[in-house]
Amino acid sequence: MHQLRFEHENLTQRICFGSGSARTLLAAEVERLAAERVMLIASAREAERAGSITAGLPIAHRHSEVRMHVPVEAAEHARACAARHDVDALVCIGGGSAIGLAKAVALATGLPIIAVPTTYAGSEATTVWGMTDNGRKTTGVDARVLPRAIVYDAELTLSLPVAMSVASGLNALAHCVDGMWGPRADPIDQALAVEGIRALWIGLPAVAANSRDLAGREHVLYAAYLSAAAFSSAGSGLHHKICHVLGGAYNLPHAQTHAVVLPYVLAYNAPAVPHIQRRIAAALGASDALDGLQRLRRQLDAPKALSDYGFRESDIDEAVAAILPGVPDNNPRQVTAEDLGHVLRAACRGSDPATISQPIESQP
Amino acid sequence: MHQLRFEHENLTQRICFGSGSARTLLAAEVERLAAERVMLIASAREAERAGSITAGLPIAHRHSEVRMHVPVEAAEHARACAARHDVDALVCIGGGSAIGLAKAVALATGLPIIAVPTTYAGSEATTVWGMTDNGRKTTGVDARVLPRAIVYDAELTLSLPVAMSVASGLNALAHCVDGMWGPRADPIDQALAVEGIRALWIGLPAVAANSRDLAGREHVLYAAYLSAAAFSSAGSGLHHKICHVLGGAYNLPHAQTHAVVLPYVLAYNAPAVPHIQRRIAAALGASDALDGLQRLRRQLDAPKALSDYGFRESDIDEAVAAILPGVPDNNPRQVTAEDLGHVLRAACRGSDPATISQPIESQP
Numbered sequence: 001m002h003q004l005r006f007e008h009e010n011l012t013q014r015i016c017f018g019s020g021s022a023r024t025l026l027a028a029e030v031e032r033l034a035a036e037r038v039m040l041i042a043s044a045r046e047a048e049r050a051g052s053i054t055a056g057l058p059i060a061h062r063h064s065e066v067r068m069h070v071p072v073e074a075a076e077h078a079r080a081c082a083a084r085h086d087v088d089a090l091v092c093i094g095g096g097s098a099i100g101l102a103k104a105v106a107l108a109t110g111l112p113i114i115a116v117p118t119t120y121a122g123s124e125a126t127t128v129w130g131m132t133d134n135g136r137k138t139t140g141v142d143a144r145v146l147p148r149a150i151v152y153d154a155e156l157t158l159s160l161p162v163a164m165s166v167a168s169g170l171n172a173l174a175h176c177v178d179g180m181w182g183p184r185a186d187p188i189d190q191a192l193a194v195e196g197i198r199a200l201w202i203g204l205p206a207v208a209a210n211s212r213d214l215a216g217r218e219h220v221l222y223a224a225y226l227s228a229a230a231f232s233s234a235g236s237g238l239h240h241k242i243c244h245v246l247g248g249a250y251n252l253p254h255a256q257t258h259a260v261v262l263p264y265v266l267a268y269n270a271p272a273v274p275h276i277q278r279r280i281a282a283a284l285g286a287s288d289a290l291d292g293l294q295r296l297r298r299q300l301d302a303p304k305a306l307s308d309y310g311f312r313e314s315d316i317d318e319a320v321a322a323i324l325p326g327v328p329d330n331n332p333r334q335v336t337a338e339d340l341g342h343v344l345r346a347a348c349r350g351s352d353p354a355t356i357s358q359p360i361e362s363q364p
Numbered sequence: 365m366h367q368l369r370f371e372h373e374n375l376t377q378r379i380c381f382g383s384g385s386a387r388t389l390l391a392a393e394v395e396r397l398a399a400e401r402v403m404l405i406a407s408a409r410e411a412e413r414a415g416s417i418t419a420g421l422p423i424a425h426r427h428s429e430v431r432m433h434v435p436v437e438a439a440e441h442a443r444a445c446a447a448r449h450d451v452d453a454l455v456c457i458g459g460g461s462a463i464g465l466a467k468a469v470a471l472a473t474g475l476p477i478i479a480v481p482t483t484y485a486g487s488e489a490t491t492v493w494g495m496t497d498n499g500r501k502t503t504g505v506d507a508r509v510l511p512r513a514i515v516y517d518a519e520l521t522l523s524l525p526v527a528m529s530v531a532s533g534l535n536a537l538a539h540c541v542d543g544m545w546g547p548r549a550d551p552i553d554q555a556l557a558v559e560g561i562r563a564l565w566i567g568l569p570a571v572a573a574n575s576r577d578l579a580g581r582e583h584v585l586y587a588a589y590l591s592a593a594a595f596s597s598a599g600s601g602l603h604h605k606i607c608h609v610l611g612g613a614y615n616l617p618h619a620q621t622h623a624v625v626l627p628y629v630l631a632y633n634a635p636a637v638p639h640i641q642r643r644i645a646a647a648l649g650a651s652d653a654l655d656g657l658q659r660l661r662r663q664l665d666a667p668k669a670l671s672d673y674g675f676r677e678s679d680i681d682e683a684v685a686a687i688l689p690g691v692p693d694n695n696p697r698q699v700t701a702e703d704l705g706h707v708l709r710a711a712c713r714g715s716d717p718a719t720i721s722q723p724i725e726s727q728p
Contacts, residue, residue, distance in 0.1 A: 001566060001567075001570065001580065002579070003383070004383075004579075004582040004586050005382045005383070006382075007378065007381070009379075010376060010377045013373075013374045014372070014373050015370075015371065015373075015552070017369060017371070017550075019369070186381075191555055191558075191559035191590075192552075192555060194555075195552075203365075214367075215367055218367065218368040219368065222551065
């Protein structure tokens, strides 16, 4: 039995979940805030859907200037609009960009946000904000940017293509796995992460088989919430440190990189933490975590090798050097350059991750 | 795959967990609140321990008039003291009575509470307050009474006698089980409840075997938090409706009543919700939930029959009539008077709860 020593922070947030109920749930949350002048943030592409979801709300300003990565100028313009229209609440409908813009306004103004996510990105469940200035990204953590309420309506995700849903779902799965052993992972994060893995295991195959499977969509959306909540509390573990470098330095596609790398990190770490391995396995309906993950990946026809996305074995030494300093001290296995080379080589080739599970000779 | 439709509310609260660290964790939380005039609520019996935990804090008033069930006069006196001493934060050290008194002050004043629990009662994790006026109990729910921070130091629970720890732990287990199917039980409650069951299954046998087992104590204390959080969100299910009537009308002892009744309720409900049954079972390290619970109860030498505590078979009809109207509509099985009679008769005699699991003929 291991010792329990942790700090966990809960923040005020209502999670309202109901398919087909976005409009009624949103109306109730706006009323709960007693908001009288709402700023609606939704891209022009979302305008029609946003219009029907917000019908009847006291909207003082509709803001459709939603851009990826929240450019600083866009944030400043949105803040100016919020001030000019004297708004008292922000409602954002969309994915990470719309939610990110609402967060940028909340950061400066303290205005409460109600988020209606239409993707599985999970930003609505975190205190993390981000903005870009001439392509340079700044991020921060502030409790004020956490939406006061989230309205989850899985019908809004029915139109996400299967491939994107699967990639995004596997990204959520990676958040859950890192949520088990990230630098600040606590038992509550782990409980939420395990629940997220379970929900993805239920939902993702259903969505992959039929993009209109509403119950499957609900489970993936629910898991997106859990994965973001667990991951933002636990912090980036080995998996995300690897993917961050691969995405940044080698321009590999985000979702595919996560999908490929995850089984190798799991294979590497899991043998060192059998109690965590067993919990991940159980959540995947398997007796072994890696077996369970690989079975799920096969069902989803998930990406297999980094070489398919432009990463080359000749990049490995450089990548290892860039990743190693960022590996959390509390990673279940102490990570050597040689180990990391093995992991990246296997991920590059798409070879069987079970080979990584074997104790590596250089390992103490 | 079932549909997901729920509302879940997270409230701001920090959970700080570290054995032997009450003093340093508490000091950090007082500083985080920037409190300069603390009111310390701790019974005279706790005075010495409370003194050492709070050494160095800016204490404006020490309040030791802590009584069971928070009599209204005691609450009013404590509020007057808070005002007279111009306090800006409440620190309570103790069990349900100390925390209950702090809640009564917070309810009237909005003062933030930091709770340092010394029992497994769990009140620190809920928005529920209670007071008694001439023996009549009033309870309510208010977000203001939720402690802003909880400092859990399992060393403070080492002196709880084993029998009381086991009874209190089984009470927490009952909270978790009702957290799976209470009237407002949502998937997040269920995930927390399952984690609580798991922690009790780990911790309780260790504490029963050795009252000084610190890691065991940590797991029970952690579970007490989870069980209270899950239960207060999910609301009273069948188990608590039964125990509430038995405790009130027949004066049966609280903890023992819970300990006896739980397996019968589990046996009755579980067959109707196989997915929940499997999750409880897994958390108890068993393939069947009832088997797992009974194995744990044997390890703990838990109470077996209500007749041992003064309940008689001739009381059953009256008890059934009192319980039935309170049974939640969404209980996994529709409960008839006949069913409830079977459950109470078995619990009274202490007969094998597995007999309850059989479909009862009157069941639709």
